[in-house]
Amino acid sequence: MTDPAHPAPSGSAWAAVTSALRASRRVLLVLHVRPDGDSIGCSLAVARGLRAIGKQAVVVSPDPIPANLAFLDPDRECVAPDKAAGPFDVALFLDCADLERIGTARTLLGEIPVVINIDHHRSNECYGTVNYVDPDAAACGEVALRLCDALSVPVDARAATALFAALATDTGGFRYGATTAVTLAMASRLRAAGADLALVGHEVWDSRSAGSLRLLAVALNSLGTDGELAWVSLRASDLASSADPGDSEGLVDYPRSLRGVEVAALFAADQPGRVRVSLRSNRRVDVSRLAQAFGGGGHARAAGCTVEGDLETVRNHVLDAARAALQPEGLS
């Protein structure tokens, strides 16, 4: 797990993180809105580790855990923010690029003196009192494993499964170019520590709801393409018929997977008068810059934004910007 191109964390920011956690007694871990495998896996693994070294740890999630990730939380310890009884001396954010992403959990922050922000998003806003961001980590799970090591926190089979799920989901199953030799070496170590890869594979990728398959059919029926650009759209009525908010997860990968496509988008009219936009690129275009132009953010290959307006207007605006970004002189 040592690689000259991606050294283990060090420096004053990392020292501040580890000393704040060593000094902590009661830690609130906060998932981001629409929590994914990286958010859930990191927080549950680190919470488990903190408890093993005598800390109290409570995990809150501003949104429900998606059905295909519920296996990571067999004890149902991720609670809604209003169920987390303070006081806490430390709030720990893993995988949250900005405070927008913590939704209703924000109300808990007023009285917590130390806010630790650990992330891998280049766009992280360093909103903590202590911040550590490693943009070379393919998943926040990499930083979480290094945090466990730095705190001499044990990684048992359940924590290993959670961290493996974090790595596997954020890298699309070790398929994205951001996956490094370090990511895979960590995955190897987690497997050796007892990570249940078959469980992760089955639950994450092979336990779809009927609703998600229906929504996939609706999305595919809406497929639009224009040169290197492909997109799918979900109207409010499509989304209203779906029980699980996680059902639209991964849909953007279908237009992205079309041969010859560089930029893919999912437009989901999930609230009246606004559209959630997920953006993906395959090789060249930095979609985080595209998302930023609409008040969002993310990574070069995966980003998103939420734009006010009706579905068609928002789609037209974003697609125009994407076409500009696809020009040789465009954002890239």
Next chain:
Amino acid sequence: MTDPAHPAPSGSAWAAVTSALRASRRVLLVLHVRPDGDSIGCSLAVARGLRAIGKQAVVVSPDPIPANLAFLDPDRECVAPDKAAGPFDVALFLDCADLERIGTARTLLGEIPVVINIDHHRSNECYGTVNYVDPDAAACGEVALRLCDALSVPVDARAATALFAALATDTGGFRYGATTAVTLAMASRLRAAGADLALVGHEVWDSRSAGSLRLLAVALNSLGTDGELAWVSLRASDLASSADPGDSEGLVDYPRSLRGVEVAALFAADQPGRVRVSLRSNRRVDVSRLAQAFGGGGHARAAGCTVEGDLETVRNHVLDAARAALQPEGLS
């Protein structure tokens, strides 16, 4: 890459393999019929390595290379068996469990004195003059990488990409339980050696045709479920609009991936008056027995048959048989 549970190869069989290759001058590498990523990746990587240490190496494939794996062979060096000009002093089989799997390439074997059989299938029939089988390897790519090491053969970026593809495809993207810590450590090393993960991910899994996405939408619109049974159907008119016969590949995995489903089926009315049926199961039911009842065959988890009749009649018959197989006393 050392793990007490899965040590590096040793012993007389391995010594015989490496000394036969060291003594070789002109090696014929043979892919198996319907070659997959493991077969292609292993043979191209080892052929490249053998050339780097002064051997001649020719790769033959009894069947065409699938479109989504063609990127592994940019120089189109995999030739049909009748294009391989002998003589060869060694034939090398990687990932071929038995001689049935080498198809028309079998005709080449008569005059080759040394036949090296390297594999990871437990069912391997040890048909070589020298045989090395490691059933704990998740992919033959693991043994191929160890072979390169044993021969002091360099693994450059292109060979690393080929071997990474071998590991990634045979483990379903490191999702199957057979994936070990060694598999992932090797993947890490291949990434460090320059394996292009994004290329593998993109070409293998993300190069769909527009036709295949359209057909997926049609299939999902036809989704039917009944308890642990789920199926999709394609009418003749649906299939007629699709250009590539490979477009229906993998569609049966969608009903299979539904939470709670044990048996999944795809019904494709691909010829007048007959229906091609693909069957999958997740854990329990032996669908090869189900397929055999309709004149087909296959494996316990993946099988198929072609049944005379119209779509609705065939579907009803097969689903009735599947319901019987799902009973506790049924085929399993």
